[in-house]
Amino acid sequence: MKNLTKRQTEIFNYIKDEIENNGYPPTRSEISKTFGFKSPNAAEDHLKALKKKGVLDLAAGTSRGITLSNQSSGIPVVGLVSAGGPILAEENIEKTIPNNPGILSHGVDFYLKVKGDSMVEVGIFENDLIAINKNIPVKTGSIVVARINDEVTVKTLTKITDSLVILRPENSSYSDIEVNPKKDNLVFEGTCVGLLRDFS
Amino acid sequence: MKNLTKRQTEIFNYIKDEIENNGYPPTRSEISKTFGFKSPNAAEDHLKALKKKGVLDLAAGTSRGITLSNQSSGIPVVGLVSAGGPILAEENIEKTIPNNPGILSHGVDFYLKVKGDSMVEVGIFENDLIAINKNIPVKTGSIVVARINDEVTVKTLTKITDSLVILRPENSSYSDIEVNPKKDNLVFEGTCVGLLRDFS
DNA sequence: ATAAATACTGTATATAATTACAGTTATGAA
C-alpha cells in the first residue's frame, strides 16, 4: 500500500469491508456518518486522496462508484524466492489473484507457488498455491514459510526453542533441517492456512 | 434457481455480471438502458419479481442497493453422496461458499468434499474440497466424479469406450474399477477443475 | 521558512436514483 496515512488506511479498510459485507460501496454520507464527519466533503477529500494514491478508482457522477484498484484488491502470488530482501518485494510478485473472503477460515496475505516435492506426503505438490498468513504466531505442527539465511522454504515446524528449530520436510526421502537461530538468520514469513490447486 | 422466466434470468445474469465486473450493482436506469426499456419502472418490476422469487435482495431507498441472495450467490458444497437422486439435491448441500471468479481457470458448479484416501497420490486428501465443472466433456486423464449405480466416486478416468470404462484410484493400495456402461448405470457428474484445502 | 499535503467544517446545487401510480398487452392457469 502506497504510503497511506493512518486515517486514510482506516477509511480504505472501511470501504473494503463495506464492499465485502454489503455487496456495494458506501456513499460519501455513509462514510461521513461512520467516521463522525460533519460534512460529506470530508469523505470526498479522502476519496480523492485515496484515488490519487492509486488504491481506488472513482466513477464520476456515479452513485457508489467506488472500486478498489487492481493494486489493492488482489492478493499477490509470489514464486519461490531465492535471493534476500522482502518476500513481498515487487519483483517477486508473479501476479495477483482476487481476494476470496469466506473460503478459508484465516486471512490470506499472499500465496506462495510451491517448488519441489518436499511436502508431498501432506498433499502439497509442485505448483500448488499455498495461502500464507503473516500474522498468526508460528507453532509446532504448523506448516510454515521460513527464511534461513535468505533461502525460503516451506516445512512443518516440529520444534522451536531458543537454540534449536527443527523444520521437517513431509517426504521420507528428505531429512529434517535443524537450525540454530543464534547462529543462522531465521525468519518466519508466515503460516500456511490453505491450499489452492488449479487443474487447467 | 427458483423458476425464473427467460427474461428474468437474463436480467439476473446481467446484474450478477455487473457486480462482478464493475464492483457495484446497476441502477434501474442502467438496467433499462441495457435491455432497451423505455421506463425505469420496467427494471423496477423485474427487481421486485426477482426479489419475490428470492434470488436477490433490495435495500429500500438505497442507490444500487441490490444484492444477490445467499441462495444465488454461493457455490454449493456437497458431501459424499451415497444414495440415488441428483447430486445437487438440497439435502446433499452442506453449505455454500462464495463464488470466487478468477482463481481457477474453469467455472465451478459445485464443490465436493472428499472422503477416503483413494486419490492421495495426486494430492487429494480426505476433507479437501474439489471444484467440479459439470459441463466439460470428460476425457481420459481427467479426474472425474462418476456415479456408478447410485454410488458416487472420484477417480482418474483412464479408458472410455462403449463397453468399458476404467476408473483408476490414485493409490497403489487400490485396484482399478472396470465398468461396463451397457450393464451398469454410469453417469459422469463432472470434471475436477481445482482443489481447495483449508488448514484451520 | 514556506509550501504542500492532511484533515476536516459548512453551504449549496445539480443530478442521479428510487419508487409510487396509472395504464397496456399478452399468456397461461383455474
Next chain:
DNA sequence: TTCATAACTGTAATTATATACAGTATTTAT
C-alpha cells in the same frame, strides 16, 4: 371466462448522492 403473472410504457415526485467552492487548523516535506 376470468384472474393472476409477466413484461412492459409513461409520468412524476421525493430523496439520495456527488461534488464544487470557500474556509480553518495541523502536520509534513523542502
